[in-house]
Amino acid sequence: MSNKYDYTGRTIFVGIDVHKKTYSVSVVCEHGELIKRDTMPATPERLLAYLRKYFVGAKIKSAYEAGFSGFGLHRFLMSHDIQNIVIHAASVEIGARDRVKNDKRDALKIAVQLQSRRLRGIHVPTPEMEDRRELTRLRSRFVQDRNRIATRLKHKAHYHGLVGPLDVKKVSNGWIKMIKTKEMKPGLRYAIESLIQEWEEFNQKIKEVEGLLKEQAKEDNALEETYRSVKGVGKTASRILANELGDMSQFSSENKLFSHVGLTPTEHSSGERTRKGHISRQGKPILRSTLVQCSWVAIRHDEGLRKIYERIAAKSGSKIAIVAVARRLIGRIRACFRKNEKYNAKVA
16 A cells, blocks of 8 residues: 655654564654554564655654664664664653553654653664673673572582581682582482582683683773772773773763663652652663672772761661762763873872
8 A cells, every 4th residue: 555645854753662573663743643553573674664665755763662672773773864762661751540551552652752852862882882791791690600509509518418507608619629528429419510510610601701801901901991090990890881881971961871870869759858769770780780899899998988988878878878989989980081081089
């Protein structure tokens, strides 16, 4: 069926609800009126052909939520002159009485809010930066898997009396060597040695990834020097921060950086009463956990950060205080990049 309408000189707004097998698409005009809605196979080429067939001559703006599908669709649309943004799922507004959720409604919400300029896109990394992240995120996953195996080893050792109730040593090569000397029945020995083999395999994989990260750090010497100038940021943390944030030039303000990292406190206010809640937790957990770990070390070396921690901890507790320090720390690192200088705790 041919298209009846001429969209030359007009702008349309496309909301896309992305799933593994399908795209749900809602299209609205400049006035926010729904003009077309469809579901199609989840291939960028099919979506592009659909938009070009039914909206010839139109200026097309689109948006979809960040998720499992990554940024491939975004890059494809942008390369074909469609102004696309990728949004955080939490940024889509939901009505107080909105009790029905489905793909068509989600796509329509995105389209309408895009048309009314109520959506803001997240920063989309370059393919090169995205590739570099794979190593730090893979290392994080291997560490989690190794810790999981270590927990199972310790549990089995305690359960069968291979270690005493006061044993608090972490699973290490030395601990494993000690466990292997214990007397065990054949079934238990096989189970223990199988877990040990898994632990050693993950340990080896972590070492291999760390070797690749070391080479990566040499290539990113300028970034590496700035991040490593901060007391508390070690070689692994610097790689995580560099791969996730780069030189932070994409953030025009500290607040946008805090929002990206997920360190912005939520707020519940009414009248004269203002109540700050927990942090938003947007962004990658690996970033927040890394910054918090670095902050625990930083307060031992940076008097200014230590005073901030002690002041907030006395009032609100250590957890809230260390998050506040993490927010201050990443803000100062951003300032270092903007000024093209190393971190100096005495003047920060």
